[in-house]
Amino acid sequence: MTERIEKLRALILSNWHHRFRRQADWQLDRQFAAENLPPVRRSAAAGAAVLNEEQPVFIPGAQFAFMRTVKNLPDLYTPEEWENMRKKYTFSEKGVPFNFTVDYQSVLAAGLPQFREEIFTRRNRESGEKREFLDAALLEIDALLRLLDRYIAAAGKEQFLQTEALLKAVRSRAPETFAEALQLFRIIHYALWCEGGYHLGAGRIDQLFYPYLKQDLDNGRITLPEALETLEEFFLTFNIDSDLYCGVQQGDNGQSVMIGGCDPDGNDAWNYLSEMILRASCELKLIDPKINFRVNRSTPLSRLALGSELTRAGLGFPQYSNDDVVIPALVKWGYSPADARNYSCAACWEFIIPALAHELVNLDAVSLPEAILSTMRRTRAENFGDFCRDLQEVLREKAVGLLEYYRNIRTLPSPLASVCCPPGLAAAGNITENGKYHNWGIHGTGFAVAADSLTAIRMAVFEMKKITMPELLEILEKNFSGNEQLKTFLRQLPKAGSGHTAELEKLSGMWEKAWDGLKNSQGGIVRPGTGSAMYYIWHSRELPATPDGREAGDAFPANFSPSLDRPLSGPLSIIRDFTAPDLTGVCNGGPLTIELHDSVFSAENAGMKLAALIADFIRRGGHQLQLNTINRETLLDAQKHPEKYPNLIVRVWGWSGRFVELDEVYQQHIIRRSQLSLP
DSSP: OOHHHHHHHHHHHTTGGGGGOBOOOOOHHHHHHHHTOOHHHHHHHHHHHHHHHOOOOOOTTOOOOOOOOBOOOOOSSOHHHHHHHHHHOBOSTTSSOEEEOOOHHHHHHHOHHHHHHHHHHHHHHOOHHHHHHHHHHHHHHHHHHHHHHHHHHHHHHTTOHHHHHHHHHHHHSOOOSHHHHHHHHHHHHHHHHHHTOEEEOOBOHHHHHHHHHHHHHHTTSOOHHHHHHHHHHHHHHTTTSGGGSOOSSTTOSOOEEEEEOBOTTSOBOOOHHHHHHHHHHHHHOOSSSEEEEEEOTTSOHHHHHHHHHHHHTTOOOOEEEEHHHHHHHHHHTTOOHHHHHTOEEOSSSOEEOTTTOOOEEEEEEEEHHHHHHHHHHHOOOSSHHHHHHHHHHHHHHHHHHHHHHTTTBOOOOOHHHHHTSHHHHHHTSOHHHHSSOOOEEEEEEOHHHHHHHHHHIIIIIIISOOSOHHHHHHHHHTTTTTOHHHHHHHHTSOOTTTTOOHHHHHHHHHHHHTTTTOOOTTSOOEEEESOOTTHHHHHHHTOOOOTTSOOTTOOOOSSSOOOTTOOOOOHHHHHHHHTSSOGGGGBTOOOEEEEEEGGGGGSTTHHHHHHHHHHHHHHTTOOEEEEEEEOHHHHHHHHHOGGGOTTOEEEOSSSEEEGGGSOHHHHHHHHHSOOBOOO
C-alpha cells in the first residue's frame, strides 16, 4: 500500500467526509400524490431530485470523485398510498429492484454521451407507456450529467486537476483507460443508489476492467504497481457512502464482487487483475467490496492460497463458489449454458445472472425446524418413513402457500437501473418484468437443526422407542422443563458435522422436491437454497424447543452449517458431512460457514493447508464455502472496549461487517460459533 492510499484509507475510516453531509427536507411524496403521478415518473423525478441536490465534494489526495452529500432519499408514496397499495399487492422488502447487477459493461463500452443518445433515439421510436418510461430514464441521466458538469467545474476551481481531466474524459466519450473505466463505474453505481435501488452487486469486475488494464499496460501508460494503487483507491470508494446504504446491519449493503470462473465457452477466465483484486483487498482490510471467488476442481492450490491470505487477514471473505456444482444447477433450472457460466452473486451469496434479469432470489424463507414441529403435531406415522412422507407433505404445503402469498407481487419501476440492462432498454420497461429470467429464490433455514431433529425422531421415537411422538411434542412445548435428562440424551445423538449425513441428505432431497413443478406468478420456477440470511435469528426467536435438544428461542446456525454448541470433530468432518448431499437441486445459494481460530495461521504453511482444505471441499461437491477467522477472547474484549477495535471484521451471514457495529444478538451468535483448528 502506498503512502497516498494509506492516508486516504485513514481519512475515510475517520469519517472525515461525513462533515459535508446534510439531511434534505423532502416533501416529494405529498407532491406526487397531489399530482397523481404514475410510479415510473415518481421514481425518475425522485432520482433526479437527489442528483440535482447533490454538491461536489473532493477528498484530498484522491483522483476518483462522487460521494453522497445528501443523507436521505425521498419517499415516493405517502403512508396512506402505501397502505392502499399493500391491500392490493405484495412487495418484496422495500418494493424496488435489489439484489441484482446491471450491465456495466455495455454502459462503459458506449460511454455516457452515446448511452444517452441510444436511449433518446429509441425514445423517438416509441409511444405511450414505453416512451414515458424512456423519458423517465432520460430525466435521471440528464440530472446525472448536470451533476457531472458541476463536479468538473468544481474540480477545476479547487485545483483537483487530475480529477478534472478524468471527469472530462468520461463526460465526453467512452472510457479508454483503466482509471477512466473505474471512474465511470463509480458514477453509475452512485447514481443507481440515488435512484433508490439497493444491494447492488458489482459483478465480475476482473472480467469487466481487465481489457482496460491490459491496454494501459501494453501501451506503457501504467505500471503494475501504479495499477494496484489505482485499484486500491477504487476499492476505497465502496466505503465512502456505505453507511448510508440500507441493510439489516451495518455492512449488509450488497457491495459484492465476483472474480475467477470461466468465460462463455467454459475456459478459465482468471487473469492478473483477478490476483490484483485479492491483493488489494488483503492490503486494505476493509469490509467493501466483499470478494466472491469462483473455483472448480482444476483451480490451482497456489490460487486458493492467495484467497486464504484474506482469511488470514480476518476479512471473512473470499466466499468460494464451486463452478462444478453451480453451473450445472443453473442449467438444470433452465438457464442457458453461456448465461450460467457468467453467473455472479447478489448481495450475499444468491446466484444471479448479471445484466439480463432482476430475479427475486432473496424473496423469503421457510423454517425447516418449524416444518418438523408442524409435522409432529399432525402425524400419525407408525414408522420413520411415514413421518418423512408427512414432512414432505408439510413442506409442499408451505411452498404452495408462499407462492399464493406472493401471487400479486409488485416491484416499483426503476427507469435508470432498467435501461442499464439490455432487456429493460429493449422493452422500454422495468427490468423486473422484462428480464430474460423470472425465477425466485427461497431460503431453507435451520438446515442442521432440522436434520439433527430428524435423526432424533428416527432414533428416539421409532428405533429405540424411548419416547412416543405425543410425549416428545409435549416436552418440547414445555421447553424440556423437568426433562433435563432427555435433553442431554437428544443432544448426544449423532449430529451433522460430526460424521453423520443420512438425514442431512434426506432433508436436502425433500426440500428440493417440495418445489418440483411449481411456477411462480411471473412464470418462472422457484430455486430452493440452503441459505438463511437474517432468518437464522428471526425464525428461531419464537420457535419452541426442537427434537435435537435445542431449547426454545435458541438461534439456528447461519446458513448451511453445524448447529451451535455441539461437539465437532473438525473442519474435515464438517466438510465431508455438508458436501454429502446432492446440492444441485438446492443451489439458490447458502454457504457452509466454518469458523477458524486465528491461531491456525501461526504455522508457516497455514496458507497452503487452508488451500488444501478448500480444494477438498470443491472435489467433494460443495457449492459454497466461507471461512471466518475469529478469536473468542478478542471478541469478548471488543464487546467491553469497542473503542479498541474499530475495524475488527467478522463474517455475519453472507457479508462481512465490523464487529462493534453489530447488534448484540449477532455479536453473541458469532462468539458462540465453534472455533476450529486445521488438521
